[in-house]
Amino acid sequence: MATPKILVLGAGYGGLMTVKGLTKSLGASDAEITLVNQNPYHYFTTELHKPAAGTAHHDHARVNIASVINTNRVNFVEDRVVSINPSEKKVYLENNTFDYDHLVIGLGSAPETFGIKGLLENAFFIRNIDSVRMIREHMEYMFARYKNDPKEEYLTIVVGGAGFTGIEYVGELVDRLPELCREYDLPQEKLRIVNIEAAPTVLPGFDQALVDYAVEYLKGKGVEFYLGVPIEECTKDGVVLKGGEEIKSSTVVWTGGVRGNKIVEESGIETMRGRVKVDENLRAPGHDNIYVLGDSSLVIPKDGERPYPPTAQISTQQGQYLGKHLPQLMRGESVHAFQYAPKGTVASLGNRVAIGVVGSKKLFGGSASFMKKIIDLRWLFLLGGISLVLRKGKL
């Protein structure tokens, strides 16, 4: 019998954990493992708000894949997935085509615009290294222009969405303000950070005391909140709110949500807004050799109705599950169901302040910020051991 081919698409949290686990749970001759990723690096989605604001260099939010996987065991292919064909058991890449026996899909998400006009054309998105580097450079270019042509919109940053990413990004911007004023000789009182959210509150789902703390902190730093106000349209000049108010801004960053990847949607696998509602072993419905994880997947709690929100935490656990149990699943053995164990959630508000829940404990301010950094370090540790923690970690 030929060696089975395992193909993992995407080196995000889930894909990388799968591959790392498989090199332990499989013998060298048990399977051929191939990992496909469009960049030579993995990036830390949970940290992208920092390079997007310029509070950290984008190199702090990525790591070379070859440095954290065993390349003797895993064939790493830097290429872009074009399409998946389950009936042929083939994946088409820009420069390659791969057969597989078992496929793991972790292709991540795409921005969800909720049909807001002009958003895709005129807004920026906190998505990946390329997009956040562009946000930072764009914002800085606007600031540099102000001294030559003092238009107020150059100094107004609109953040659409006050969910996790939106609030964390606003927190970084607030940290960055003094530096920006110094660097571009700007009058601080002219800089505006406007956070717009259609829901009536920031950080929906968070404990009210934490939400209040965050809003008060950010308001104290000058952030303007528009809550319960949907954006109707994003134009070249800024945003138009429901009701007609226009906010002029050269830099609109949309953080309002994500949906599944188009490639998965077009593969013939059943999806809901691009995401695959997986079975208890993370299999795609009707495909016993296709597994889906991370933002591409939809996991509904046993006793719940609403799916878990897409996070790095659940992706990591899914990857750990597949890394450990895929060999059994491949052999047709019965494996206990994947069970997400939420460890807590901490949202940073810049470098020194955060809010969150860890276990059943609410954390505020400095102690939450410390916990957030521990969480970030934990991922580095899972990925590359103590040496990566020392190389990339920051407290």
Place this chain on the structure above:
Amino acid sequence: MATPKILVLGAGYGGLMTVKGLTKSLGASDAEITLVNQNPYHYFTTELHKPAAGTAHHDHARVNIASVINTNRVNFVEDRVVSINPSEKKVYLENNTFDYDHLVIGLGSAPETFGIKGLLENAFFIRNIDSVRMIREHMEYMFARYKNDPKEEYLTIVVGGAGFTGIEYVGELVDRLPELCREYDLPQEKLRIVNIEAAPTVLPGFDQALVDYAVEYLKGKGVEFYLGVPIEECTKDGVVLKGGEEIKSSTVVWTGGVRGNKIVEESGIETMRGRVKVDENLRAPGHDNIYVLGDSSLVIPKDGERPYPPTAQISTQQGQYLGKHLPQLMRGESVHAFQYAPKGTVASLGNRVAIGVVGSKKLFGGSASFMKKIIDLRWLFLLGGISLVLRKGKL
């Protein structure tokens, strides 16, 4: 008799040297000295090509005026000159109006576009701190965009003019290339630096051996030269050359020349392309209480026909002359003519290579580069003594 009022407009090389000289050549009660400048800082025009390329931070090209003048003796006013009225003996600023008895004008230059269509609207200019910060940020923003939308024009920098500034800027860009490729994950072979000059040679007026050295060095680094080819038009998409060839570029930087300041032109003082042809004591024709120096002035050598080119060197010497002799000139005494003593000219090609003539000696490569840095340090020394050299100087 009332204390005479000396008003110095512009804290460039000439204006600053004048003021610094006057605080030595005049007693504390001999005159009221006022220096007007639109920024709180003086910037080093000769170094602007570095922050424009990003090889040095713009703070290395400026110094706070209050830190290099005696503010007990000189009234420093941060304001923008709006108009000069010689018959009223008044200068109108944005927020003030000043009377004067003796006026020193050192308001610098403006870009000379030679009527090239679209240049003022679409090109960037190496003029001051604000403009070079904008060039750098614009260029970097274009590079950041490339990974999201790979258009070749984002990676093409067109430098119009191969005079002193143009060649020095190209030299810095060449130095910066590897860093830029690293920072923006760009393929180096896609980056283009195109230098376009209407004259048949780069660095007109320079010794041919030096010119050859510069061109060969820069060509070796991948710079493309278009010599003897005027730019016909600058558009949003790039430049159109005479003959119709179009070069697509998102970043066109014009270094093709300067002309005098419009404010001087509109003051009623006789000018040629905005510059005042001064008498042997640097006085404006027909105004025995108005002195003009730097790029605002035009000095014709005794035995020559063409005026000296506008440089920091001649401005500095003019300022030293007025700083020393203005008190005598104010009293109506006869003073020997201003005599420019060229000390030589060195053009840098990045941080390690240069070409130039010092005295009668031609210099190439590293030794010329060393000499260039000594020249830059000399200005720091004149301005703020050894402490400024230590604080701002770089070798």
